[in-house]
Amino acid sequence: MSAFHSNKAKTVSSQIGLASAVFGRHFTVETTAGEWFSCVMRGKKGGVACGDKVEFRITAPGQGVIEKILPRKTLLYRSDAFKEKIIAANVTQIVIVVAAVPSFSEELINRCLVAAENQNIPVIIVLNKTDLAEPTQAAIRLLGLYETLGYPVLKLSAINDVSALEPYLENRLSVLAGQSGMGKSTILNALVPEAQRATAEISTVLDSGCHTTTHSRLYHIDDNSAIIDSPGIQAFGLHYIKTENLAWGFIEFHPYIGQCKFHNCRHLNEPGCALAYAANQGEISTRRLAFYHKLLENGRE
Numbered sequence: 001m002s003a004f005h006s007n008k009a010k011t012v013s014s015q016i017g018l019a020s021a022v023f024g025r026h027f028t029v030e031t032t033a034g035e036w037f038s039c040v041m042r043g044k045k046g047g048v049a050c051g052d053k054v055e056f057r058i059t060a061p062g063q064g065v066i067e068k069i070l071p072r073k074t075l076l077y078r079s080d081a082f083k084e085k086i087i088a089a090n091v092t093q094i095v096i097v098v099a100a101v102p103s104f105s106e107e108l109i110n111r112c113l114v115a116a117e118n119q120n121i122p123v124i125i126v127l128n129k130t131d132l133a134e135p136t137q138a139a140i141r142l143l144g145l146y147e148t149l150g151y152p153v154l155k156l157s158a159i160n161d162v163s164a165l166e167p168y169l170e171n172r173l174s175v176l177a178g179q180s181g182m183g184k185s186t187i188l189n190a191l192v193p194e195a196q197r198a199t200a201e202i203s204t205v206l207d208s209g210c211h212t213t214t215h216s217r218l219y220h221i222d223d224n225s226a227i228i229d230s231p232g233i234q235a236f237g238l239h240y241i242k243t244e245n246l247a248w249g250f251i252e253f254h255p256y257i258g259q260c261k262f263h264n265c266r267h268l269n270e271p272g273c274a275l276a277y278a279a280n281q282g283e284i285s286t287r288r289l290a291f292y293h294k295l296l297e298n299g300r301e
């Protein structure tokens, strides 16, 4: 072969892969052939998220440079006034994990639901640690509201058995969301034994500052199902949701949007507000309307 041809052969090796691990500016990209490459992004740009389909060029055995992120089907991210952080790309389901012990934040559930509705991503809520029977009762009552809104609430004791979760994960790319200590790593290790994510003991104050999960990773469950574990999902800044779009994040508000007396009603104290009326009539939950108000008024960081 001439020198011309062999040079050319070196430069045409652009490939498509899946970003399956993100460590700051370093990425693992895997191909459908099952090869793994340690990659960086071309130039200074970051922005590759776990779950991204990328175009990359092999630069050395096992190494590559990501040249392009392919268009995303969904993008789950959070932001405050200063910066935004991508949590995962292309996910088709969010699994919110909560447990009665330690106590969970209902506000975080609501923030997560707003982000999910914004991207049209289905959600399931997993109530873990149901072996802790007594505290679990109160959590079941609280989560009843979300069940009536149409979000499945699955009761689980991950230290015993996660098989009830498996059918929900089939043929989807899911992302695990939830505060530290809820049992996400325990669930993941049970689903994907080779994951071996470190589980954290959260019994002491010292431990609570030590997050053992430090980077985003995608784990294959089978050929068509995978799950992403992401550290960035404890806080859920919604700075990017515009005021006029916030109500759309509350699924049961949808029928009332546009029915208020004022077309630019913010659903606070305006006269003729259809949402306030619906809450008075018991058609929507005052708890959810209060979360809406909180997000509207206190900023969405």
Ligand SMILES: Nc1nc2c(ncn2[C@@H]2O[C@H](COP(=O)(O)OP(=O)(O)O)[C@@H](O)[C@H]2O)c(=O)[nH]1
Binding pocket: 128, 129, 130, 131, 132, 156, 157, 158, 159, 160, 178, 179, 180, 181, 182, 183, 184, 185, 186, 187, 198, 199, 200, 201, 202
């Ligand atoms: N009782 C009980 N404890 C659990 C269960 N699942 C996880 N844990 C414990 O909760 C703690 C936090 O779990 P971990 O998986 O690290 O939570 P993560 O921070 O959400 O990843 C660990 O001590 C786990 O052993 C469960 O189903 N029942």
Ligand SMILES: [Mg+2]
Binding pocket: 184, 185, 197, 198, 199, 200, 212, 213
């Ligand atoms: Mg963990």
Ligand SMILES: [Zn+2]
Binding pocket: 260, 265, 266, 267, 268, 270, 272, 273, 274, 275, 276
């Ligand atoms: Zn209104």
